[in-house]
Amino acid sequence: MTGKVVRDATEALDGLLRDGMTIMAGGFGLCGIPEHLIAGIKASGVKDLTVISNNCGVDDFGLGILLANGQIRKMISSYVGENKIFERMYLAGELELEFNPQGTLAERIRAGGAGIPAFFTKTGVGTMVAEGKEVREFDGEKYVMERGLTAELSIVKAWKADPEGNLVYRKSARNFNPMIATAGKTTLVEVEELVEQGALDPDQIHTPGLYVDRLFVGHHFEKRIERVTTRPRAETALAGEEV
Numbered sequence: 001m002t003g004k005v006v007r008d009a010t011e012a013l014d015g016l017l018r019d020g021m022t023i024m025a026g027g028f029g030l031c032g033i034p035e036h037l038i039a040g041i042k043a044s045g046v047k048d049l050t051v052i053s054n055n056c057g058v059d060d061f062g063l064g065i066l067l068a069n070g071q072i073r074k075m076i077s078s079y080v081g082e083n084k085i086f087e088r089m090y091l092a093g094e095l096e097l098e099f100n101p102q103g104t105l106a107e108r109i110r111a112g113g114a115g116i117p118a119f120f121t122k123t124g125v126g127t128m129v130a131e132g133k134e135v136r137e138f139d140g141e142k143y144v145m146e147r148g149l150t151a152e153l154s155i156v157k158a159w160k161a162d163p164e165g166n167l168v169y170r171k172s173a174r175n176f177n178p179m180i181a182t183a184g185k186t187t188l189v190e191v192e193e194l195v196e197q198g199a200l201d202p203d204q205i206h207t208p209g210l211y212v213d214r215l216f217v218g219h220h221f222e223k224r225i226e227r228v229t230t231r232p233r234a235e236t237a238l239a240g241e242e243v
Helices: 009-013 035-044 064-068 084-091 102-113 177-182 234-239
Strands: 022-025 049-052 072-077 096-099 118-121 135-138 141-147 151-161 184-194 214-217
Touching: 009 035, 009 184, 009 214, 022 035, 035 064, 035 151, 035 184, 064 084, 102 118, 102 141, 102 177, 151 177, 177 184
Parallel strands: 022 049, 022 151, 049 072, 072 096, 151 184, 184 214
Antiparallel strands: 118 141, 135 141
16 A cells, blocks of 8 residues: 555455445446445455445445345445346345435435535435434425434545546436545545546645545456447448338
8 A cells, every 4th residue: 555545446445345334336327336435345255234325226236236235234325226136135135225315315425525424405305215214394395404414434436546546537427426525534536547646626626635545456457338229320220121
């Protein structure tokens, strides 16, 4: 280890994992997920995890591999519809689930990272989302109180980093990663490219290195497409038409 830079996911995770811990994972669908760190967590065998993430990957990739390996006890998520193993385990009572409206989940994570313990939102008032929670009236409208979220460990994927851990995300892979980077007691980052100190334009840095504890350069990112949708090329379609 040189400063914050380590060799790989195994070294990044060294000494940080334990059974029953809470882990926050960046990504949206399969876009911008920390796939090397997820694989490292699987290899460790740690279990009874509570995982906070927008979704739980698919059956054989992303967080889905931890689920299939029996390592996740509870998910705090917004969308889980692409994972058949998730569906089976939840319906069988083998997996706890705390569902959140997507915007509420994002704000709960942002609030946790900002040191805000709770906030009020109109989203979910009058539905199952508000059951058991405080509801208060402001200016004639009802709002439900939501708690900020934090984790013992945050795992994040970024595009570029410098040795101090200043991060830049690429396009839609930015998604949940910046806020999750702020909300973990310890934050680990895998990046595609490590640049020299001073190479990043300060105005373009999305996550300051203050939040990053360890980082490494990942190799052979799969970057899978969650659901491939195609249509015939225009020339193919024309060739098949009757004249």
